[in-house]
Structure formats: C-alpha cells, structure tokens
Amino acid sequence: MAQAAQAETEVTGLATIAKDWSSDVTTFKGVPWGKAMMWIFLLSDTFIFSIFLTAYMTVRTTTAEAWPNASEVFSLTMFGVPVPLLLIAIMTFDLITSSGTMALAVNYGYRRDKRRAVRFMYLTAFFGAVFVGMQAFEWTKLISEGVRPFENPWGAPQFGSCFFMITGFHGLHVSAGVAYLIIIARRISKGRYDNTNFEIVEITGLYWHFVDLVWVFIFAFFYLW
Amino acid sequence: MAQAEIPYQEAIPLHDPHTWITKYWFSQDHKVIAVQYGITAIAVGLVALVLSWIMRTQIGFPGLFDWIDPELYYQSVTMHGMIMVIYLLTAFLLGSFGNYLVPLMLGARDMVFPFVNMISYHVYLASVIILMLGYVPGMEGPTGAGWTLYPPQAILTGTPGADWGILTMLASLAVFIVAFTMGGLNYITTILQARTRGMTMMRMPLSIWGIGMATVLGLLAFPALFVSAIMMTLDNVLGTSFFMPAINSLEIGEDYAGGSPLLFQHLFWFFGHPEVYIVALPAFGVVSDLISVHARKNIFGYRLMVWAIVAIGGLSFIVWAHHMYVAGMHPYFGFFFATTTLIIAVPTAIKVYNWTLTLWRANIRFTVPMLFAIAFVITFVVGGLTGLFLGNVIVDVPLSDTYFVVAHFHMVMGVAPILVIFGGIYHWYPKITGRMLNDTIGLWHFWITFIGTYAIYFPMHFLAIPRRYYQYDIGESTILTPSMEILNVSITLTAYVVGIAQFLFIYNLIVSYRKGREAGDNPWEANSLEWCTPQTPPVHGNWGERLPTVHRWAYDYSVPGQERDFIPQDVPREAQA
C-alpha cells in the first residue's frame, strides 16, 4: 500500500508535518486518544484563560480610576517589615514544586514504577491542596481589608472583580486538579491501568502542568503589572 | 505504529446495552446519541418557530392581540434568535450530524470516548431545560435583551427578564458550552486519531471536513462566550462592573461604574463570528456531499474545497468587529475588519463556484435531498451577496439595524443551513431507520419551504425600516407607507404557511419510520463509508469483525468505463473493472 512505501522514505523537519497530516489512521503519530483529547482540551482552556486576562487588561486600561498597587496590596508584614508579594511568591514556588513532583510521577509511570508514580502523584496533590489553602488565606485577608467584587478601598472597583474572578477560576482548576490526581492515583494503585503504558499519568500531568502554566501568566499580569 | 493501532480499534470493548434505558436513554452508541440530539434540537426548534409566529403576528397585525405586549415581543425575538442559532443549528449540525457521520464516514467503531459523548448529550439536554426555565410561571419570564444580550440594557431594570431571564440564559449558555466541549473533543479526536486503514485526511468526505473544522472553531470560540457569560453573571449577581459603565438615569444602574460595554461586544463577536461558520461549515460540507451524490459526479475541486474550509475557519477569527461598525469602537478598526471581511468572501466564492461546476453537465437526479441542496446554493448566494454590502463600513452604517440585516443573516445563516439540515435528513434517514421518507410529502415540504422563505426574506431587503421595533406607530401617525404595511402582512401570512409546512415534515418523519418504503443498504448509490455498513441501520459497533479499508476518495461517480456509475470507498483499486 501507499503507506508502506511512504514509511520507507524517511522524512525530517517540516516535511514530517505534511507526512503526518496526510497519513491514514492517526494524525498525531504515537499519541494515545486520551492524550490527544487532553491537549486539545487544554488548547480550548488556554483560550478561556487568555480571554479572562484580555478582559482584565481591557477593563484595567479602560477605567479612568487609579488601579491599586498590587505590590502593596499583596504585601505581608514579616518581623515588622512589609515584604511585597510574599505570599504570592510562596504560592508560586509551591506550584513549581508540585510541577516538579508531577514530572517525576510521569517519568516513574513510564518506567512502570507504579509505587513511586502513585506516591509522587499524591505528593503533587498535597502541594496543590496547600496552594488552594494559601489562596483561601489570601482571599480571607483581602476580604477582611474591605476588598469586594464591586469595590475596594484603594481605587478602581474592577481590581476586586478581576482578582476574585481570575484567581477564583484558577483556584477551581487547581481544586479540580487535586481531585483528578487523587482519583487517578487511586485507580492506578488498584491496578486499573496495568495493561497500559501508564500514559494516564502523563495525561493527568498535562493538566497539572497547564494549571501551573496559567499561574505564570496570572503572576506576571495580575501581580507584577 | 499506525498499523499497530488498528487492531486496538477493532477489539475496542463496547459498552453493550442491556436494558431499554441503557439502549435508548443512556446509550453510548454515537448513532443513538445523534438521534437524541436531533430530536431535542427539533423540539426546541419548534418552540422557536412558534416564537417567530408571535413576532410576525405583532408586526403584521399590530394591536390585534392584547396579549402580545412589548415584553412578550422582545422576549420572543431574543429566545427565537438564541434557540435557532445555538440550540437548533449548532446542536443539530454538530451534535446530530457530527455524531452520526463522524464515526461512520471514517470507518470507526464509535467516538473515541463514548461515555463522554453520552454525558455530552445529557448536559445539552440540561442546558435546554435551564433555558426553558426562563418561562417558569411566576417569574418575570425570559430575557428580552435581543440574542446579542448587549449590556448595559441586558441586566438593567426596564428590559424584560433583567434578573431571572438573563440568569437562566447565561447559565444555559455556559452549560451548553460544557456539553459542546465534551462532544467537540470527541469529534475532533475521532477525526484526527481514529480513522480506518487507508482513510487519509484528503480522502475524507467534505462533510467530515466541515464538521471537523467547525468543531475546532467551536472549541476555540466558545471560550469567549463562556467568559463573557461568567462576567455578565457577576455583573448581575455580585454587582461587579466589568461591562457596566457609570449610569445615572432615573435611578437605574447607579451602583455601576467604569466598566466597558464595548468589551462585551468584542468578546461576544469574537465568539459570534466564528459561530456563523460553526453553523455554515458543516452545512458547506454536507451540501457538497449531497450535490456530488445526487449529481452523480465527483465534487469539483475537492482540494480547493478542503483548503477553502480551512481558510474560512482561520479567517473567521479575525473579522469579528464587522458586527460593530456603529458601536463606537476605535476608528481604525473599520478599515481592518472591512478588509478581512471581504477577503473571507474569496474562499466562500470558491465553494459556490465549485458547487455550481459540480452541477454543470451532471447527470442530476432531482431527489428531495438534491432539491434542498440546490436551494441551499441559491439561498446562500443571495444571502452572501448582501453580506458584501454589510461588510463595507460606509454602506453598513445606514443599513445597520434595519430589515436589510435581518434579511441578510436569515438568508445566509438561518434558512441556508436549515435547508441543508432538511436535505441531510432526507438523505440519511434511510440509513438511520432503514426506510425512505415519503417523496410526495417531501416535495410539498420542499416547495413550500423554499418559495415561502423567499417570499418572507426577499422583500425584507427593500423594507427600509428599523428592526427590533415593537410597533411603527407614533400616536395617530405611522412611519410605514401603505406598501410597507402590505409587505408586512404578506410576510406574516407566509411565515404562518411555512411554519405549518414544517409540521408536514415532522409528520413525514414519524409516519415513514413505520410505513416508509424499505430503503436497502444504499438507496442513493453513494460512495462514502456510511453506506457500506454490513447492516442497515448499522448495529452498535458499526462494522462487524473488521473495520473497512479505504482505497479511494468518496467521489468516484460516473468513472468512464465502469459498469456502475459509482465506486464505494472500500472497493480496492484492483477490483475496478
């Protein structure tokens, strides 16, 4: 058949795109269904978060009132000295840590080291839960300082609206990710995926890294701007 | 590697239904889910049809019925638009045609994740129910903000349904998007990763290209609607001011400040324009197949048709603000968006030429589906040409919010895709049920619908009156000339007739299910894989032991020197006489 002839002439670089897209059965060679579906879902989710951030940029630039200084708003006082964005920095490092443990889980999964993979997934879920906890603390602190979705003591009311909406939606993603990790880890230890390559760990990992990825952009645009 | 994946597909464990509930209600079979989507979409479409009668009654015979008050009128306008665009057209073309055709035309057992697919339908059903909650007695009724739901008026006192109505609408849209995402991920993953042996992308029937590209558009465009639905809900419930500027009029909206209504319009149309093509592309694809099959000729310029679909899909994301020329946006935008809008006419025109050239000197069989397909091309050309007027800023400004616009979008994305849906149903009903639809009723249905829609929408181009007006009288006087009044009355009367004709169609669907002529496996002598199933209607799993192998494209009709004038896709090259 034509495919067999094609396989013999090895192509490289950009030509592989044409070859893969013009082949039969699968377009993304070697990508399991679940992984392809997760990637496409994440692309769609990228659009959701991009549009959240675009909307935030637009209202922030549109409003004639002054925008509160995030550096001051999110500072914590340590030993009598206000440290800007301290909690946010800790949250950032926490999320990176969880990304690292997740990457290890994926690696151990593909090595068929079930025990370590599951353990690192639980560890990832733990760091995720810690993140959500810190976010809850941050919300509580801001609410006690008078920040509401419709007003805040320092300037444009859209500050609070955007803050609660964007971090809230991200927090929901993290919480869902924690649940997802725990469910999949349990299923793995029960032996549900023993007949596979454990690509399920990578699929779960894709989602988790994506949550971290979104935080990179939120950190830059919401907290540093 | 690719070859290794096929045995997996052949051995894929199917969720076999045991009880009536798992077979017809919580079924994981894509064919059952397709029918579920179809029935729900038609049912909700009938609601929208009745709503359009209410609107037309008010415009044709203002003041005839007391119970059509301004609130009901605007609520009917809004719900009619939203239901038709989202809950009928999108749901039917992707949910029903997409679900039915994608696995069958690609030679797959089912969608890649049948369970998610099943959930998708039930979430869609939930979104329809939430939408209808707008009509719960005792509440204020559904929203009357117009289908574009522009703030600030959509959530301010004075607009019908500014609390309960808009909330049910936004919630329903968000839920619909969740349903669509679950279905859409399935369609696109199946198309990309689960085709059968020999089925390359360039051998896929154009229906699949259209459905696939529309799914991509949906997955990337619905996020904008999702986000704006969330933001507007927050504006309404929590009193945020994302879209709400400072308003101090008659003590309405005093709590808001600093938001940007223009932002909503941009986000809405960033979704809304791709949405036009989410509806149009599957229609383009399906109609290409109908024309080719019933003209007994290969589709003219298959490759160009494919690339046109891809180009339209890409361009549809950079034309959105042509809906906003009069919105007061940045003055430089008009030029940019007019240019991109006119560029998108090029691939669209290529498609129209190719349909026409496919018909040229063809051995046309004037079956009912073919009539609908030809009617689509005509209607689409008329609607598309007026789009050229509206795409130009300077021409659009005086035409904005007149019946010219109403005529344009009803022709191009209302009637045209509906004609394709009808054509598609007449075409695939024999495969779904094993029986033919009644031709006599079908012809009546076709001619009344086709001529009727022209009688409704063609005169609207010349009816130079503003749209979305409850009445055109000011005290004793009116802004309508007597000829306009006659037109309004005639349009309304035609709308009644066309509406009733749709019940003929539904009668046909029901009666033919039991009494229709036996169809056989391939009544239209078509090539694509869905006509090659071992059973008609196809059983769960579609293909028996082995998946089919594809050796050719789907358009080998009237090949010279052949016994029959069609060669199905699974016929090997060597077997060709």
Next chain:
Amino acid sequence: MSSEVGQQHPLTLYFWIWGLLFVVSAGSYATDYMDAGLLRWALILIFMFVKAGYIVAIFMHLKYERLALIYALLLPPGVIVLLVGLMYMESDYTWLTRIVFFGAEVSPERLPLPGTHH
C-alpha cells in the same frame, strides 16, 4: 522518536529544569523591587515566557512530540495575540473618550495624556 512508548527521559533533566524554574521565578519575583518602566516590563515578559516555555517544552514534553502536534497546538493561539493587541488599542481609545467627552478624572499614573507632551 521516543514517543512510541511514551516519554522516557533521564531524571536529571527534570531536576535541572526544576532548578531553573526556581531561578527564573526568583528573577520574576525580583522585578517587583524595580522601578516601573520599559526595562521592568521587558524583564517581566522575558521571565514569564522563559518559564512558560520550560514548562510546556520539557515538563509537558511538547519539545519531544512530533512537529505535527507542536504546530497544531502553537498556531491557534496566534488569534489571541491579535485579540490582545486590538483590545489594547480599543481600551486605550475608550479611556481617552472618557477623558475627552465625559471629563473623567485622569489618574496620575496615566499622565501625560497621549499627544499632549512635548
């Protein structure tokens, strides 16, 4: 390509990237101590894209996937870039109309008004 049996890479790769991510995040955080200006913005964006790039390329293994998948995923967000650019123009214009037509007070951080400085 390694993709056939999933992604097999040495553990050291992950530890390296993990460490780098910490360093880049620290850099990103450090920009908060700088004065506002073009340099700060540039650093924020550079650190952001470097960090995002490492996560997507290594942790999500996109670098090791075939080009067909890479391009299918990286091209569509291009329309988001267009949306962001146009929305920035649009919001600036809206803001200006508010100052000019509604006499809204100008917050000091937005001064001088475009076109008014010499």
